[in-house]
Amino acid sequence: MSVNPVSDPPAAEPAMLRSAAETVPADWHRLANYLRAEGMSFDPDQPIRQFAGGFANRNYLVVVDGVRAVLRRPPDGDLPPGAHDMAREHKILSRLATALPFIAPSLHYCERRDVIGVPFQLIEYRGGIVVQGADLAPIASHVEAPRLLCEMLVATLASLHRVDAQAVGLGDLGKPDGFIARAIAGWSKRGALVAGSDAVQTLLQDVARWLERQRFRERRATLLHCDFKLDNVILNPETLSPVALVDWDMGTRGDPLFDLATLLSYWPEPGDPIEWRELGQMPTVHPGFWTRAEVARSYAAATGCDLDDLPAMRVLALFKLGIVFLQLHRQWVNGAVKDERYADFAHIGENMVLIARDVATGGLN
Secondary structure, three states: OOOOOOOOOOOHHHHHHHOOOOOOOOOOHHHHHHHHHHHHHHHHOOEEEOEEEEEEEEEEEEEEEEEEEEOOOOOOOOOOOOOOOHHHHHHHHHHHHHOOOOOOOOEEEOOOOOOOOOOEEEEOOOOOOOOOOOOOOOOOOOOOOHHHHHHHHHHHHHHHHHHHOOOOOOOOOOOOOOOHHHHHHHHHHHHHOOOOOHHHHHHHHHHHHHOOOOOOOOOOOEEOOOOOOOHHEOOOOOOOEEEEEEOOOOOOEEEEHHHHHHHHHOOOOOOHHHHHHHHOOOOOOOOOOHHHHHHHHHHHHHOOOOOOHHHHHHHHHHHHHHHHHHHHHHHHOOOOOOEEEEEEHHHHHHHHHHHHHHOOOOOOO
16 A cells, blocks of 8 residues: 655544444454455554544544555445445545645555455545534634634635546546436435435425426536535644545535535524524534625635525535435434434434425525
């Protein structure tokens, strides 16, 4: 395994790692045998810790060939169509890292399921801090943290959308033609599979039909992250600049406004309904954070992208977010995950779809 680290990364912060008892085990000896056959050294008896945070994919801090790396794998059980795609993520990370300094390259991909039970990849480890949920404690020493984080998020997203996909070998990624119509149809179908009641099914159908009636602009396709938010960015603790943008298993090409709308779906403001503020995915209700409108204007200024259909795109992003939580809850119901946080995800998912409907009807900005 070859690596090209930016610098010798520090060890992960203890708060970013689960305890040994909480770390979900794997067959590390079988992994060692596989890596040895691939020309890599791995001690199966080394301390292996799982990263905290996240709701689905598992990430482990390991040492391969004497260098820290991240072993990343999908969750167990039946997975939603197109989700948790390690092959797609490996392709993106191994190529996009040549264009953007805040992309940690994927160093190895294994499609076999007879090693640890699922496909997996090894990704270059990047040290730093992660601001998870609404907690600003990791960056409490930065007086200007809210402003810096807002500027960083917009600048990072704009940098991604300026990358020439063809030049980095990703010109064949995804199917950008008809991207929005396919997204509406795809998420509608996924929602129907996980609606837990007739009332939720009706709610999902109402929002889907509203989306089908909207007219979306045709834009030049860009690379998309598809889950762009603060806790998917590893930060330099001194400057709050991006060290790594992670969680690329849904990456594709399509309308850049979809990424912006996804970010704004995680961006509650102090005056929003309590259900949105309690989503707790980003700390944007704290004083000093920009409003969603300010984020949108800053992105438009940085990219030149028009925002005519952003309201409808935001409804699509909120619709998708609600369905993702419904999918995660279904994994808990089916026993694929044991994390008790998932028990309330059906309620959260329904709330987000209700918010999507309120944005669609003009009840929320």
